[in-house]
Amino acid sequence: MNPRHFTFTAGDLGAWRIREIRTVKGDPLAPANRLQITNDIGTETGTWALHGVTSNERYVNQGEKDQLVARQEGLGRPIATHAALIPIRKTAGWWSLTQDRRREILEEQSGHIETGIRYLPAIARRLHHCRDLATEEPFDFLTWFEFSPADEPRFEELLGALRATREWDHVDREVDVRLTRID
Amino acid sequence: MNPRHFTFTAGDLGAWRIREIRTVKGDPLAPANRLQITNDIGTETGTWALHGVTSNERYVNQGEKDQLVARQEGLGRPIATHAALIPIRKTAGWWSLTQDRRREILEEQSGHIETGIRYLPAIARRLHHCRDLATEEPFDFLTWFEFSPADEPRFEELLGALRATREWDHVDREVDVRLTRID
Numbered sequence: 001m002n003p004r005h006f007t008f009t010a011g012d013l014g015a016w017r018i019r020e021i022r023t024v025k026g027d028p029l030a031p032a033n034r035l036q037i038t039n040d041i042g043t044e045t046g047t048w049a050l051h052g053v054t055s056n057e058r059y060v061n062q063g064e065k066d067q068l069v070a071r072q073e074g075l076g077r078p079i080a081t082h083a084a085l086i087p088i089r090k091t092a093g094w095w096s097l098t099q100d101r102r103r104e105i106l107e108e109q110s111g112h113i114e115t116g117i118r119y120l121p122a123i124a125r126r127l128h129h130c131r132d133l134a135t136e137e138p139f140d141f142l143t144w145f146e147f148s149p150a151d152e153p154r155f156e157e158l159l160g161a162l163r164a165t166r167e168w169d170h171v172d173r174e175v176d177v178r179l180t181r182i183d
Numbered sequence: 184m185n186p187r188h189f190t191f192t193a194g195d196l197g198a199w200r201i202r203e204i205r206t207v208k209g210d211p212l213a214p215a216n217r218l219q220i221t222n223d224i225g226t227e228t229g230t231w232a233l234h235g236v237t238s239n240e241r242y243v244n245q246g247e248k249d250q251l252v253a254r255q256e257g258l259g260r261p262i263a264t265h266a267a268l269i270p271i272r273k274t275a276g277w278w279s280l281t282q283d284r285r286r287e288i289l290e291e292q293s294g295h296i297e298t299g300i301r302y303l304p305a306i307a308r309r310l311h312h313c314r315d316l317a318t319e320e321p322f323d324f325l326t327w328f329e330f331s332p333a334d335e336p337r338f339e340e341l342l343g344a345l346r347a348t349r350e351w352d353h354v355d356r357e358v359d360v361r362l363t364r365i366d
Contacts, residue, residue, distance in 0.1 A: 005317045041317045053315045058241075061283040100244040103282075132236040132315045134188045134224045 011046030016179040026173030052128025052142040071120035080146035085177040087139035094170035110165035194229030199362040209356030235311025235325040254303035263329035268360040270322035277353035293348035
């Protein structure tokens with residue numbers, strides 16, 4: 001098993017209570033009570049299960065990485081009892097663009113990396129890639145965010161900024177799952 | 184199943200006869216008679232099976248892509264009865280580099296894309312990514328090449344040029360499987 005592989009299973013198990021599932025664009029995800037995060041790839045019995053793999057940097061350059069590393073904090077902070085799982089899919093047109101064109105849209109036009117840096121360390125984040133798994137997945141990316149309840153308004157602001165960019169013209173499905181850690 | 188997923192199974196089945204397996208660096212692959220290429224992900228019964236997914240461009244820019252598209256030919260040409268499957272793995276150090284640093288080594292220092300273009304249309308090629316599958320794979324990339332028997336010396340020249348680059352300092356395992364199509 002790939003140790004960078006994660007499965008997010010919605011159902012009645014797991015350390016995170018699902019507060020709300022908002023459909024931002026495209027088909028919804030079915031309601032469920034809890035979310036379980038595991039590394040395995042076995043047969044899941046939940047309402048739905050999403051799979052993704054953490055990977056190497058696809059767009060970040062060395063100067064940006066230095067800023068990220070200096071400011072970011074890890075997952076699992078005691079104060080970060082709120083979370084969001086945001087699965088998105090991008091268009092076939094996006095994926096047919098060459099690397100330089102995607103970087104141009106993502107950062108030079110949309111400031112995706114720069115915007116994310118402004119919300120560090122409050123918003124911690126882990127990105128999972130789904131598109132190159134052997135199984136056909138309903139989304140291309142699963143981003144997992146953790147923050148304190150007091151920072152949730154700032155998280156909304158971050159999402160609003162990203163969703164208003166040119167990059168988001170290339171997003172054709174997005175669901176926003178909000179969660180609270182069960183102590 | 185992801186339609187971009189391919190399995191290369193070595194054993195006694197398949198449309199390609201294995202002529203030779205050369206260990207270039209690191210552990211070898213076991214000898215076998217034939218190679219079968221399928222899209223499925225089921226339980227393979229061969230001597231070994233390698234898995235990979237074709238994906239979006241990771242380094243090629245739009246100008247380079249225009250040259251590639253203008254010159255390249257597809258797989259399955261009747262004259263292309265010889266083939267090579269070259270699985271490689273890159274170091275952990277390579278994967279920790281940011282996108283700009285990897286592009287700098289791959290193209291500005293090593294001319295990987297430019298060199299490949301010089302051997303078009305003689306050498307047709309399909310790249311498969313293995314590193315972000317849910318299963319842990321022994322290689323990061325599987326490249327499949329097809330060419331006519333008369334072009335095999337030019338293919339050797341291409342490999343020699345690539346293996347002499349700075350990029351190849353970051354390759355820690357490489358096997359070179361040579362094949363002939365069974366008519």
